[in-house]
Amino acid sequence: MKILFAMDLAGGHFVRLVRGDFERMTVYGSDPEAMISRMVAEGARDFHVIDLDGARTGGTVHRGLIEAIRGRIDGYLEVGGGVRTEEDIAAYLACGVSGVIVGTRALTDPAFFEGLAAFHNIVLGLDMYEGKLMVKGWKEAAVAPVEKMIDDAARVGVMALLCTNIARDGMLSGPDHEGLKRIKSMTDLPVIASGGVAGVDDLKVLRDLDVWAAIVGKAFYEGRIDIQEAMKYAD
Numbered sequence: 001m002k003i004l005f006a007m008d009l010a011g012g013h014f015v016r017l018v019r020g021d022f023e024r025m026t027v028y029g030s031d032p033e034a035m036i037s038r039m040v041a042e043g044a045r046d047f048h049v050i051d052l053d054g055a056r057t058g059g060t061v062h063r064g065l066i067e068a069i070r071g072r073i074d075g076y077l078e079v080g081g082g083v084r085t086e087e088d089i090a091a092y093l094a095c096g097v098s099g100v101i102v103g104t105r106a107l108t109d110p111a112f113f114e115g116l117a118a119f120h121n122i123v124l125g126l127d128m129y130e131g132k133l134m135v136k137g138w139k140e141a142a143v144a145p146v147e148k149m150i151d152d153a154a155r156v157g158v159m160a161l162l163c164t165n166i167a168r169d170g171m172l173s174g175p176d177h178e179g180l181k182r183i184k185s186m187t188d189l190p191v192i193a194s195g196g197v198a199g200v201d202d203l204k205v206l207r208d209l210d211v212w213a214a215i216v217g218k219a220f221y222e223g224r225i226d227i228q229e230a231m232k233y234a235d
Contacts, residue, residue, distance in 0.1 A: 001207045002076060003234040004048040004192065005039055005227070006217035007032060007069075009062045009081075011053065016218045019169050022056065028221045032065060036072045042227040045075035045234070048194075048215050050101075054082020060091065067095040076213075078123050078162075078192075086112075089119055099123040101162055104135040107142050107149060117156040123192065124149070124158045128179060129166040150187045160190040160212060168196030172218060175202055180209055199224055203233040 007014050010025065014032045018024040029035055036047070049069060053061040060066075060082050070077055079092055080101025092100045103125035106113045116122050126146060127134045133142040133149065142149070153161060163183050165176035175196045184191055190212030197203065198219050206214040214233075219225040 001203075001211060001233060001235055002046045002213035003044075003203065003230050004046050004076070004078065004213050004215045005044045005220060006048045006050070006215050007036065008050045008052050008217070009065060012062075012065065015052070016221060017052070017169075019166055022052075026221075033068055033072060036069050039227060040072060040074075043231045044227050045073075045231070046213070047073055047075070047077050048192075048217075049077065049079050051079070051081030055080070058082055058084055060088050063091065063095075066092070066097070070096045080123070080125060080162075086115055086118070089122070093119070093121055097121070099159055101125050103127065107133065107135050107144070113152065114156060116158065120157065120159065122158045123160045123162050124153045125162045125164065126150075126183070127164045127166055128176075131179075134166060146183075147186060150183070150189070154187060154189055158189065160192055161187065162192045162194055165195040169194070172196070172198040172222070172224070174198060175206055175214075177205065177209065180206075180211060184209070184211070197225075200229050200233065203230060207233050 013027050013030050015025050015027050051062040076098045078099035079097045083102050084105050089100045099121050101123045133146040135142045173196050180193055192213040193206050193211045194215040197216050
């Protein structure tokens with residue numbers, strides 16, 4: 001299992017939201033590159049970076065900063081937020097990003113979704129709330145059921161599924177074990193677990209669930225998880 005340490009970017013700062021709510025934003029620092037270097041020095045290897053401004057406005061607002069962050073990381077780096085076009089995907093891949101996260105447009109635009117077959121490093125974001133697949137900033141339910149989207153993802157060659165439980169995002173309330181089991185029962189694609197990790201015990205449970213990767217965000221920034229301790233659960 002990979003441990004993906006999360007960094008959300010807004011206004012050049014690194015922040016965390018609660019359930020994706022920009023009105024509930026905590027700013028943790030103003031030098032993302034320095035924090036990444038510190039985390040790497042402490043043993044972090046793999047990262048999950050989201051351009052929140054890009055997600056809110058469209059476009060890859062922090063692409064230059066993310067490219068600089070890539071230069072400080074030797075391991076896996078997945079990036080999302082504001083990825084709306086094939087050109088956005090190609091630009092991130094060109095700067096060495098390991099996985100590009102696509103969400104709403106892929107889930108609402110069949111032609112764009114089919115075009116993902118041209119790439120080999122796509123992470124499909126599946127944001128779930130009460131069993132429903134949500135889109136457009138978690139405000140609307142997707143038309144297609146999650147089962148169909150997972151089947152289609154395998155068909156077009158998506159690399160992995162990023163599964164977020166919206167109700168648990170930023171809440172430190174523990175991962176959605178049952179939801180993750182349900183997703184894993186539908187597919188052989190690698191599953192990335194997002195939302196709710198509060199301590200190392202949650203990482204043990206996720207490893208036992210055989211997810212491909214687990215995202216650690218707020219728990220690290222709030223001092224609940226030590227990087228070296230967390231990495232004991234990483235392969």
